[in-house]
Amino acid sequence: MKKILNYIFLASILMYSSACDNNFDELNTNKVSATVIDPAFQLNAAIVGCAYPNGSLVYDVGVVQQIVTPNSGLVSGANYNQDNRTLTQELWQGYYRNVIKNTRDVINQVEEDPARANLMNMARIIQAFAFMVLTDDYGSIPYFEGGKGYSEQIYLPTYDSQEVIYADLIKELTEATTALNLSGKIESADILYGGDLNKWKNFGYSLLLRAGMRLSQVDPITAAQVVQTAVQGGVILTNEGNAQIRHDANYTNPIGNFLNSTEASNFYLTKPFVDYLRSNKDPRLSAIAVTYVGAKSGPEQTLANQTYDASVHLGMPMGSDNVGAVSAASTLGLASFYEFAQADRRRITKNTSPTFLVTASQNNLLMAEARERGWISSGTVEEYYNAGVRAHMNQLGLVDVGSTISTSEINQYLQENPFEPSVALEQINTQYWVSSFLNGPEAFANFRRSGFPELTPNPYPGKEVEFINRLTYPNSEISVNSENVQAAISAQGADNLATKVWWDK
Structure with a gap:
């Protein structure tokens, strides 16, 4: 009797397993996921x-x-x-x-x-x-x-x-x-x-x-x-x-995303580039650049103190590390190196x-x-x-x-x-x-x-x-x-x- 019960139990498991496998592939296929792309x-x-x-x-x-x-x-x-x-x-x-x-x-x-x-x-x-x-x-x-x-x-x-x-x-x-x-x-x-x-x-x-x-x-x-x-x-x-x-x-x-996030106040136009545009009275300098007058930090680079005036724009000297940039800014009478001209991230280097x-x-x-x-x-x-x-x-x-x-x-x-x-x-x-x-x-x-x-x-x-x-x-x-x-x-x-x-x- 015990053997008969065991056989019935085993048969039930096999029948259940078979039922579970029925349409298994169909049930587990994502019918809305793309399989090819143009x-x-x-x-x-x-x-x-x-x-x-x-x-x-x-x-x-x-x-x-x-x-x-x-x-x-x-x-x-x-x-x-x-x-x-x-x-x-x-x-x-x-x-x-x-x-x-x-x-x-x-x-x-x-x-x-x-x-x-x-x-x-x-x-x-x-x-x-x-x-x-x-x-x-x-x-x-x-x-x-x-x-x-x-x-x-x-x-x-x-x-x-x-x-x-x-x-x-x-x-x-x-x-x-x-x-x-x-x-x-x-x-x-x-x-x-x-x-x-x-x-x-x-x-x-x-x-x-x-x-x-x-x-x-x-x-x-x-x-x-x-x-x-x-x-x-x-x-x-x-x-x-x-x-x-x-x-x-x-x-x-x-690059726009880079300059509008963590690096917003870390990149500046160079002295050679700004000097060339200024010396030729090139209107592109005003179209490209912005200066935050009197800014002593990144948070102070605000709309309230921005200017596009080409006569104000000064480029950062090449090869200036943090110490050199501070020294160069002081020599030029700037509040800090945050006052050097930048590519304007609200116009020319937007995210879009x-x-x-x-x-x-x-x-x-x-x-x-x-x-x-x-x-x-x-x-x-x-x-x-x-x-x-x-x-x-x-x-x-x-x-x-x-x-x-x-x-x-x-x-x-x-x-x-x-x-x-x-x-x-x-x-x-x-x-x-x-x-x-x-x-x-x-x-x-x-x-x-x-x-x-x-x-x-x-x-x-x-x-x-x-x-x-x-x-x-x-x-x-x-x-x-x-x-x-x-x-x-x-x-x-x-x-x-x-x-x-x-x-x-």
Whole structure:
């Protein structure tokens, strides 16, 4: 009897277990969770990921002596000309993880689908932008194998030389831009241009123009050919076509967020930058800067004591640590270093300020140089130069109405600071420096390429180099991908701030 009861009990358990398993998979499947995503949204993620990180402010913008902080520690970098790998790694990690990973996946998903050919070529253009920024800042990088950990399980990618990378970037930009089909599918979900392929073409050719000009010192023959192709194709020449990430409350500008939170009172415009604008009575100084008169601390930087008056703005001397900044402020009769001019976080560096990738101002100035070099034949150097200056001054008013510069102010500036053919390259590239304010990677790249403006070396006594020429590789790469990193270092030069990238002559 006991055995019979045991068998009945066991059978009951088995029947119950069987009943529990019935429709188990169906019951445990989330029917409202997405199992696929339109690759157009991945392209949007890549575009948002192109926004420049905080490390770009500390290094790229700092190297070209526009904004610095006197503080040491986490935010130290170009103001001390010292290596801080916590910050030099930000661009690398952000771009590989958030941009290239997504563009690689988009391309893999749609390359066999003729109906999504435009999306694939848009992804190629964004990918080329990201790789150009990376190689310009670091030199040799994982290019052909970079970002293929998911698609091809390449977890330890080899590094490619910048010379090889640029050859392929030019090929990619030429092919992808030319292949955009105005009769093909319009990818209206695209957040950069809303699927406007004419603007995408202008963007692609603008990057090609930029790539060609990068070669001006190292390969002028190829540079001229590439520039001609870009200009003939049609580049961005008005602010309506600017390639910009439009930030909002959900997707804030990283640098704007940085300067409106814990670092609000820690970063200042530099003396070289402010002095240049002041000496030329440039109306952009009032549009960009704010001074908090009499401020002796961060909390005293209030609306009540702010001024945009250019005659009041003073820039912080380069290489000033906390002690040096205090001394410099005292010498100038300021209440404290909190009274040095800042980029106005309520206008030009808001959380929602756009991130500019390529602008009409930059393109007009590059074309002015190309015309000066005889690489293009249309227009005059002066016309392109004036158009570049105008475009940037007008661009500031598009960022915030409070930074609007009137047409009369622009005309007066150009009359008082006319184009001078005898110093054409210096004048053009110094304007490019101003025009690329807050576009750190591009300002840093063009400064090294052109040699302008002529900046005085950082005077900080503990500096590691006279001028920073590149960013250093992340420690994570050195420890995990050591063999390939060491091969790149052997070919390129020491992994320090002094080593130059290939096109920097």
